[in-house]
Amino acid sequence: MQIGDKLKRLRLRTHLTQEELAIRCDLSKGFISQIERDQSSPSIATLVDILECMGTTPAEFFRDSAAQPTVRYRQDDAYTVDDDELKNRITWIIPDAQKNDMEPILLTLRPGGRSEEYGPHAGEVFGYVLSGSATLVRGDDKWKVKKGDSIYYIASRPYHLENHAKSEAQILWVSSPPSF
Numbered sequence: 001m002q003i004g005d006k007l008k009r010l011r012l013r014t015h016l017t018q019e020e021l022a023i024r025c026d027l028s029k030g031f032i033s034q035i036e037r038d039q040s041s042p043s044i045a046t047l048v049d050i051l052e053c054m055g056t057t058p059a060e061f062f063r064d065s066a067a068q069p070t071v072r073y074r075q076d077d078a079y080t081v082d083d084d085e086l087k088n089r090i091t092w093i094i095p096d097a098q099k100n101d102m103e104p105i106l107l108t109l110r111p112g113g114r115s116e117e118y119g120p121h122a123g124e125v126f127g128y129v130l131s132g133s134a135t136l137v138r139g140d141d142k143w144k145v146k147k148g149d150s151i152y153y154i155a156s157r158p159y160h161l162e163n164h165a166k167s168e169a170q171i172l173w174v175s176s177p178p179s180f
Contacts, residue, residue, distance in 0.1 A: 002038045003038070004036045004039075006061070007036055010051075010054050010056065011032075011054060013101075014054045014122075018032045018033055018036070021050070021053060025046070027046070032050075073093065073094055073095070077095050078091050078092060078095065086115065086116065087163075088107065088108060088113045088114065088115055090105050090106075090107055091105060091107075092105055093106055102174050102176035102177070103174065103175050103176070104172065105173050105175075106130075106170060106171075107127075107170070107173045108169070108170050108171075109132070109163035109168065109169045111168065112163065112164075114163065116160060117158055117160045118155070120156050120157055121155045123154075123175060124153070125153055125154075125155050125159070125175050125176075126150070126151065126152045126173070126174040126176075127150065127151040127172065127173045127174070128149075128151075128172045129146060129149050129170070130147065131167075132165055132167050133145065133146040133147070133163070134161045134162060134169045134171060135161065136161055137159060137161070138157050139157040139158065155175070
C-alpha cells in the first residue's frame, strides 16, 4: 500500500513542514520526504510515531473515507444562540460539528453588531458573505467584505467581524478545526 500522499496531506492539514515533523519524530527531513514520495517505507513503529505526532491514530489514518456516511441535516437540526450584547446570532447548521475537522456556522450580525474575538489557533477560516457587508479585523488589519465576497486565512492572529452598516449581515463561516 502506498501511503506517502496520504501522509503528506495529513502533514499539510496539521500545518507542519517536513522539517518540523522530522524533529517531532526524531527522524531526518530526507526520510520524511522519501516516505511522502513512496520511495521508502517506514516500519510500523515509525509510522505509529509519525501519526501520533500529527494527532491521529493508525485506525483513523487507514479508515476508508468512502465508508464514511454522508449525513444530511435539515433546517430543524440547527441550533441558534442570540447574543444581545454583541448583537449577533450564531446558528450551528451542523449540530455536532465540533467532533469533525471543520465547523460551519451561519453568523448573523445586526447593525452595530460584531462576533466574538477569536484568538489565534492552528487552523484555517473561510467565510462567504450571503447578505449585507461586514469588516474582518485581524490584528491591525481590516478588510471590508460585502455580499458575494469570500474570506480565507490561516488563523495565526486574533480576529473578529464587525457590522458598521445599517442592515443585517449574514456570513457562512467555516472554521477548521472547530472554534465556535
